[in-house]
Amino acid sequence: WSEAAALVAAAVGDRAETWDRTGRIPLETLRELGTKGVLCAQIPQEYGGLGLSSLDNGELTAATGARCSSLRSVLTSQGMAAWTILRLGSAAQRRAHLAALSSGSLAGVAFSEPEAGSDLSAMSTRISEDGTGLRVDGRKVWITVGAYADLLVVFGRFGDEAAAVLVPTDAPGVRIERVADPLGCRAAGHADVHLDGVRLPRDAVLGGAAMPLGLIATTALTYGRVSVAWGCVGILRSCLAEAARHAASRAQGGAMLASHQLVRRHLAELTVAEQAATRLCEHASRAWDARTSDLVMAAVLAKHFAATRAAEGASTAVQVLASAGSRDGHPVARAYRDAKLMELIEGSNEMSQLMLADHALAAWS
Numbered sequence: 275w276s277e278a279a280a281l282v283a284a285a286v287g288d289r290a291e292t293w294d295r296t297g298r299i300p301l302e303t304l305r306e307l308g309t310k311g312v313l314c315a316q317i318p319q320e321y322g323g324l325g326l327s328s329l330d331n332g333e334l335t336a337a338t339g340a341r342c343s344s345l346r347s348v349l350t351s352q353g354m355a356a357w358t359i360l361r362l363g364s365a366a367q368r369r370a371h372l373a374a375l376s377s378g379s380l381a382g383v384a385f386s387e388p389e390a391g392s393d394l395s396a397m398s399t400r401i402s403e404d405g406t407g408l409r410v411d412g413r414k415v416w417i418t419v420g421a422y423a424d425l426l427v428v429f430g431r432f433g434d435e436a437a438a439v440l441v442p443t444d445a446p447g448v449r450i451e452r453v454a455d456p457l458g459c460r461a462a463g464h465a466d467v468h469l470d471g472v473r474l475p476r477d478a479v480l481g482g483a484a485m486p487l488g489l490i491a492t493t494a495l496t497y498g499r500v501s502v503a504w505g506c507v508g509i510l511r512s513c514l515a516e517a518a519r520h521a522a523s524r525a526q527g528g529a530m531l532a533s534h535q536l537v538r539r540h541l542a543e544l545t546v547a548e549q550a551a552t553r554l555c556e557h558a559s560r561a562w563d564a565r566t567s568d569l570v571m572a573a574v575l576a577k578h579f580a581a582t583r584a585a586e587g588a589s590t591a592v593q594v595l596a597s598a599g600s601r602d603g604h605p606v607a608r609a610y611r612d613a614k615l616m617e618l619i620e621g622s623n624e625m626s627q628l629m630l631a632d633h634a635l636a637a638w639s
């Protein structure tokens with residue numbers, strides 16, 4: 275993973291602030307990283323990917339998240355799209371699409387709708403038979419990478435169940451509309467996607483058939499949760515480094531900030547958060563790599579803990595830097611905005627807590 279992380283470091287350089295201000299990562303930068311397999315690095319080598327383990331991809335994701343949460347969001351979405359195709363797609367779909375996603379083609383995953391956020395069972399996007407092919411109608415909102423994507427994995431109703439369809443963004447009837455001025459991860463290409471009478475071949479349905487919504491949602495979201503959790507570890511590492519450097523270099527009241535006990539407590543809390551979040555991410559990734567049955571809950575736990583600690587930790591880092599970190603574009607100011615959004619996605623704090631409570635009741639009552 276360290277070679278892939280070096281490619282990310284070179285691609286980001288000192289440009290994260292500019293990308294955040296302009297709300298854009300240059301498309302050629304994304305395509306170049308994609309061509310090197312970095313954007314979905316867990317794809318097996320037989321499909322042209324780097325074949326990283328979840329643990330190694332996690333460290334790559336954290337290294338990316340420490341530099342730029344917008345680019346890390348692209349890794350998460352592309353990785354989710356690729357994993358969903360790998361897990362639910364036919365052999366032909368894997369061969370056709372995974373090679374493309376490991377060679378510069380960009381993809382996102384589309385669940386959310388205006389009336390279906392936390393409650394995906396309210397999805398109204400409809401996939402229907404249309405002669406020998408399919409037709410897709412609906413509207414998806416806040417789709418990460420949507421503004422850059424060549425392909426979207428779109429989830430919708432199909433008969434009495436659900437399905438995931440592969441929708442090329444240049445298909446007639448697809449209209450992509452950028453989300454204006456997102457609070458954070460501003461260059462992640464969030465977009466609303468209008469799907470009006472989009473006609474697709476029959477083999478655009480992953481696995482060729484309808485599936486239970488719970489199965490397809492858990493498949494995609496478990497990857498997303500592990501990835502977001504590692505991204506939050508990256509945010510915590512960057513906040514810890516910024517806070518420690520500042521505390522060791524500025525004096526107030528005749529002493530370095532780092533020698534004031536209340537400032538030291540902030541550094542201690544950031545250290546605990548970064549270390550504990552890392553351990554939970556490692557646990558989830560080891561469960562992924564060993565295919566153990568506790569993976570789904572380990573992913574929820576890691577995501578919930580890492581996201582809440584990243585949001586708290588970014589706030590703590592702004593506290594330590596005070597005015598020095600209170601400018602738009604400063605790494606801790608950016609982290610403060612980016613981290614808050616991690617508490618909303620791939621299962622909000624509240625939805626994660628509901629799942630953890632269900633787990634506790636099943637295990638202990």
Ligand code: FAD
Binds near residue numbers: 386391417464
């Ligand atoms: P709501 O569901 O309306 O929830 C509002 C509040 O009520 C939240 O605090 C929620 O936790 C709480 N709440 C809701 N239901 C319950 C309940 N039963 N019990 C307790 N509390 C509850 N979607 C995609 O499909 N693909 C993407 O790539 C994608 N990227 C995103 C990136 C960003 C930065 C953001 C902000 C969103 C993205 N989304 C994406 C959408 C995201 O998945 C939804 O925002 C999320 O599921 C929450 O839905 P909502 O915003 O409609 O909030």
